[in-house]
Amino acid sequence: MTNPVLKLDAITKQFGSGHTAVTALTDANFEVNAGEFVAIIGPSGSGKSTFLTIAAGLQTPTSGQVYLNGQPLTHQSERQRLAYRFNDVGFILQASNLIPFLTVREQFKLVDKLAKRPFQKEKTEKLLAELALSDVQNAYPNQLSGGERQRVAIARALYNDPSVILADEPTASLDTPRSIDVVKRLADEAHHHNKAIVMVTHDQRLISHCDVVYRIEDGHLARTETTKA
Amino acid sequence: MYLGLKEMWHEKLRYGLLSGVLLLIALVVFMLSGLANGLSVGNRQAVDQWRAKTVYLNKNANQSLAASQLKISDQTTVSGTHAPLANLSGTLRTTTNKLKTSASAFGTSRDSFIMPKVIKGHRINGKDQLLISAGLLDKGYHLGQKVRIGTTTHSVKIVGTYQTSTYSIAPTVYTDTSTLNRLKGSPITSGKDQPINAIVAKNSQFKSSDHDNLERLSITTFVSSLPGYSAEQLTLNTMIYFLFVMALAVIGIFMFVLTLQKSALFGVLKVQGIGTRHIIGALLSQSIAMALIGIGLGLAITIGLAQIMPAGLPFVIDWNAFGIYSVALLAAAVIGALLSWRTVANIDPAVAIG
Ligand SMILES: Nc1ncnc2c1ncn2[C@@H]1O[C@H](COP(=O)(O)OP(=O)(O)OP(=O)(O)O)[C@@H](O)[C@H]1O
Ligand SMILES: [Mg+2]
Numbered sequence: 001m002t003n004p005v006l007k008l009d010a011i012t013k014q015f016g017s018g019h020t021a022v023t024a025l026t027d028a029n030f031e032v033n034a035g036e037f038v039a040i041i042g043p044s045g046s047g048k049s050t051f052l053t054i055a056a057g058l059q060t061p062t063s064g065q066v067y068l069n070g071q072p073l074t075h076q077s078e079r080q081r082l083a084y085r086f087n088d089v090g091f092i093l094q095a096s097n098l099i100p101f102l103t104v105r106e107q108f109k110l111v112d113k114l115a116k117r118p119f120q121k122e123k124t125e126k127l128l129a130e131l132a133l134s135d136v137q138n139a140y141p142n143q144l145s146g147g148e149r150q151r152v153a154i155a156r157a158l159y160n161d162p163s164v165i166l167a168d169e170p171t172a173s174l175d176t177p178r179s180i181d182v183v184k185r186l187a188d189e190a191h192h193h194n195k196a197i198v199m200v201t202h203d204q205r206l207i208s209h210c211d212v213v214y215r216i217e218d219g220h221l222a223r224t225e226t227t228k229a
Numbered sequence: 230m231y232l233g234l235k236e237m238w239h240e241k242l243r244y245g246l247l248s249g250v251l252l253l254i255a256l257v258v259f260m261l262s263g264l265a266n267g268l269s270v271g272n273r274q275a276v277d278q279w280r281a282k283t284v285y286l287n288k289n290a291n292q293s294l295a296a297s298q299l300k301i302s303d304q305t306t307v308s309g310t311h312a313p314l315a316n317l318s319g320t321l322r323t324t325t326n327k328l329k330t331s332a333s334a335f336g337t338s339r340d341s342f343i344m345p346k347v348i349k350g351h352r353i354n355g356k357d358q359l360l361i362s363a364g365l366l367d368k369g370y371h372l373g374q375k376v377r378i379g380t381t382t383h384s385v386k387i388v389g390t391y392q393t394s395t396y397s398i399a400p401t402v403y404t405d406t407s408t409l410n411r412l413k414g415s416p417i418t419s420g421k422d423q424p425i426n427a428i429v430a431k432n433s434q435f436k437s438s439d440h441d442n443l444e445r446l447s448i449t450t451f452v453s454s455l456p457g458y459s460a461e462q463l464t465l466n467t468m469i470y471f472l473f474v475m476a477l478a479v480i481g482i483f484m485f486v487l488t489l490q491k492s493a494l495f496g497v498l499k500v501q502g503i504g505t506r507h508i509i510g511a512l513l514s515q516s517i518a519m520a521l522i523g524i525g526l527g528l529a530i531t532i533g534l535a536q537i538m539p540a541g542l543p544f545v546i547d548w549n550a551f552g553i554y555s556v557a558l559l560a561a562a563v564i565g566a567l568l569s570w571r572t573v574a575n576i577d578p579a580v581a582i583g
């Protein structure tokens with residue numbers, strides 16, 4: 001048995017206290033391995049975003065522990081968590097997470113500037129080619145279609161070779177064919193590049209491409225049998 | 230830096246406009262500085278050229294040269310190198326009244342250390358001779374000309390010129406004490422009872438505590454009590470200081486509003502591990518770039534305007550002051566950007582996931 005890349009151990013998250021307290025997550029256990037594409041599906045308000053923010057180290061859980069590659073995350077400093085998100089996690093957010101005043105190519109250049117290394121031109125071009133984005137590399141985000149933007153976001157998420165990718169409703173703004181395309185590409189990344197991918201969604205149609213499905217309802221997270229044949 | 234400058238490039242109009250505002254502020258700062266310096270030079274150039282350390286005036290004169298009345302003999306009460314100084318402000322005019330110019334006339338002993346060095350013509354070696362500032366040559370005055378000063382009918386002859394010199398915003402002329410007293414129409418024009426206005430000295434002290442009617446002023450005090458001098462400088466400098474506050478406010482507000490506008494984007498950046506320090510770095514590089522553009526163009530335009538300014542405008546570039554004011558404007562830009570620090574730090578990345 002390999003170690004899980006990301007593991008949430010008995011996570012509870014409570015907002016507020018006393019009378020008005022809301023428990024967004026109750027004793028959630030979760031793990032994802034390299035090469036695995038996991039979906040978390042649940043209705044609105046069930047705690048999906050809360051789960052992602054805790055996995056990303058953006059919020060601290062009320063109790064429980066998050067492990068990345070076996071290392072506990074919860075008690076790290078703000079700066080260590082920033083570095084964790086920069087280096088080890090790729091994000092694909094619901095709305096576009098691209099920088100509006102940078103061209104597609106410059107989005108990647110920025111990452112290299114921040115990491116204080118020379119621009120990885122070949123890597124960028126290879127990544128863009130894989131995601132069928134070569135023709136738009138000098139376009140600004142507002143000149144791209146919704147599908148192209150999400151594919152750039154995927155490429156951006158992959159750029160630092162993160163061990164885990166967290167996707168928050170990556171298909172929310174897309175029509176069905178484009179959604180299927182994006183999800184297929186994510187599955188492809190997991191299976192061929194050995195990434196651990198966690199996708200939060202409320203779209204049932206997408207889960208057929210995932211290896212493992214968790215359902216979340218009212219803060220209770222439960223692993224279900226895979227729907228895949 | 231990359232982030233900040235790329236954004237500026239993409240949003241040229243927005244950042245161009247603020248650079249324009251900073252340019253205007255810098256331009257006004259430099260113009261005021263040039264005027265303040267021009268007025269300062271116009272008032273004190275002659276005093277600076279004396280290279281004196283001390284001035285003795287009548288202690289009832291309220292530190293005013295024109296109001297001070299001393300006698301040649303008062304010089305015996307002070308030590309060190311010193312020179313008598315008689316002063317007359319009036320209209321310099323040719324005997325035909327063809328040329329008329331305000332001038333500050335000084336009378337001192339012919340060989341005193343404040344008598345300017347002649348660059349054309351000869352030193353004063355006889356009665357009723359006058360040296361004029363080189364600046365007066367441009368106005369049509371020349372060697373050998375007979376001129377009068379003030380309302381007198383007594384005329385003197387221009388025998389030499391020296392480097393340009395002004396006092397009380399008027400070009401200076403020098404003569405000997407007796408001649409000046411004749412121009413003034415003083416009853417006594419020779420001997421130790423001749424009236425003078427001041428004693429100008431290098432390192433000098435009173436010889437004894439008994440110096441009845443004299444007051445000793447440092448040259449700095451003397452300059453700051455020149456008529457209007459302190460008020461002018463204070464007014465112009467206060468305007469300059471206000472402009473720094475304005476620059477700070479303009480940049481601070483602009484960067485703050487932009488930060489609020491971009492808080493969603495900054496949240497996303499933070500999710501991706503690009504923290505407050507990088508974001509503030511981007512804001513800083515933008516405000517510094519805008520300040521540099523504004524200051525650079527402001528300097529260039531000021532220098533350009535200085536070339537085509539009417540000669541009557543007392544405008545003199547002081548590179549030291551320009552350097553200090555440039556740095557101060559830059560500092561205002563840096564502080565202005567840093568004012569958004571808390572706002573950036575408080576952006577919660579968790580809101581980008583929802
Ligand atoms: N910062 C907060 N303060 C108080 N309550 C919160 C906070 N964040 C989330 N909650 C509550 O926690 C619960 C779970 O919210 P969460 O955002 O995780 O839901 P979600 O599954 O992402 O919903 P959606 O599909 O609508 O995005 C909700 O009841 C919400 O009101
Ligand atoms: Mg949500």
